[in-house]
Amino acid sequence: MEEAKVLFKILGLEVTGHITTMWAIMFFLFVVLVLATRKLDKVPGRFQCLVEYTFEALLNFFAGILGRERARRYFPILATLFLFILISNWSGVLPMAGHVEGFRPPTSTLSVTAGLGIVAFIVTQIAGFREKGVGYLKHFIQPFPVMLPLNLIEELVRPLSLSLRLYGNIFGEEMVVAVLLSLAPYFAPIPMQLLGLLFGFIQALVFTTLTAIYISQATAEAH
Amino acid sequence: MHLNFSTIIWAIINFLVILAILYKFAYNPVMKFLDNRSQEIANNIAEAERNRSESEALLKEYKEKIAQASNEAQEIIARANKVAEEERNRILAQTREEAAALLERARQEIQRERDEALFALRQEVSTLAVMAAEKILSRNINTEDNQRIVEDFLNEVGEIH
Numbered sequence: 001m002e003e004a005k006v007l008f009k010i011l012g013l014e015v016t017g018h019i020t021t022m023w024a025i026m027f028f029l030f031v032v033l034v035l036a037t038r039k040l041d042k043v044p045g046r047f048q049c050l051v052e053y054t055f056e057a058l059l060n061f062f063a064g065i066l067g068r069e070r071a072r073r074y075f076p077i078l079a080t081l082f083l084f085i086l087i088s089n090w091s092g093v094l095p096m097a098g099h100v101e102g103f104r105p106p107t108s109t110l111s112v113t114a115g116l117g118i119v120a121f122i123v124t125q126i127a128g129f130r131e132k133g134v135g136y137l138k139h140f141i142q143p144f145p146v147m148l149p150l151n152l153i154e155e156l157v158r159p160l161s162l163s164l165r166l167y168g169n170i171f172g173e174e175m176v177v178a179v180l181l182s183l184a185p186y187f188a189p190i191p192m193q194l195l196g197l198l199f200g201f202i203q204a205l206v207f208t209t210l211t212a213i214y215i216s217q218a219t220a221e222a223h
Numbered sequence: 224m225h226l227n228f229s230t231i232i233w234a235i236i237n238f239l240v241i242l243a244i245l246y247k248f249a250y251n252p253v254m255k256f257l258d259n260r261s262q263e264i265a266n267n268i269a270e271a272e273r274n275r276s277e278s279e280a281l282l283k284e285y286k287e288k289i290a291q292a293s294n295e296a297q298e299i300i301a302r303a304n305k306v307a308e309e310e311r312n313r314i315l316a317q318t319r320e321e322a323a324a325l326l327e328r329a330r331q332e333i334q335r336e337r338d339e340a341l342f343a344l345r346q347e348v349s350t351l352a353v354m355a356a357e358k359i360l361s362r363n364i365n366t367e368d369n370q371r372i373v374e375d376f377l378n379e380v381g382e383i384h
Binding site for chain 1: 233237251
């Protein structure tokens, strides 16, 4: 897979195929979610039941990690992370993905996953300060002040591991599909692509779950 | 594999943008909607519970009232029966008395009439007897005449009767 070309620049920031795909995914998410939540009836129909069920299922999943109150507070961030990563991962299964300039699965480049990792990191720090104030800084010197460097490294490694894990899985999966396609065209990659759907879901879930766990740790009452 | 600084920045910006959009158009409305509905359902249940206990209290009250009214009605009927019985007895007694008085008066009247009639008859008979005697005595009478006079007399008497 060749390096992504720079398509154009906005305000000095280079725009690659990953970013244009990201915009498309954003638009897709916007349309789907707005359509899904546009007309909410007190007595839900079939479609609304599905939407509500999905919503509640995600909320309950996060509530299992964060508790109901904090899950509600951080639900928008976690749900967006999940949905965005999920659709990005799955976009790699679409035909021509990675072979057309302007259509590259965003999560198959480390730059995008690093951006998401940084978001997760910043959200975690903000959550910590928001829930515990300056007292949040105390956890860096616990249980002993000597642990400060280790604690800092642990904190900084988290976004790195998040980004690398997501990027590695998706990029690897795509590489395997590409290789299979070059070895035996048309049908050989199909099982791998089906697995790719599963991996895409799992990786989205892993990224989001870990972020939720980090937020949970940052906002936890005194250890 | 190399990191593109622009792409990292774009990824962060994009994420924040889609987060803001979805928050405004999807999460917030859905969350509010679900919360409102939960609240409404809770309110409805509480209200239903309140209504139920209220109606139970009302039912109990009405049952008591009905029982009380029934008792009162029984009492009123009993009293009315008693009054009616008394009235009946009174009227019956009075009527009997009146009937007896009426009968007595009628009897007296009959007696009086009978006496009067008897008296009048007696007077008439005696007058007739005197008249007959006068007639017999005022003439020279033979047997034949005698016979005739008696017959006349008897005829007269018969006419009177």
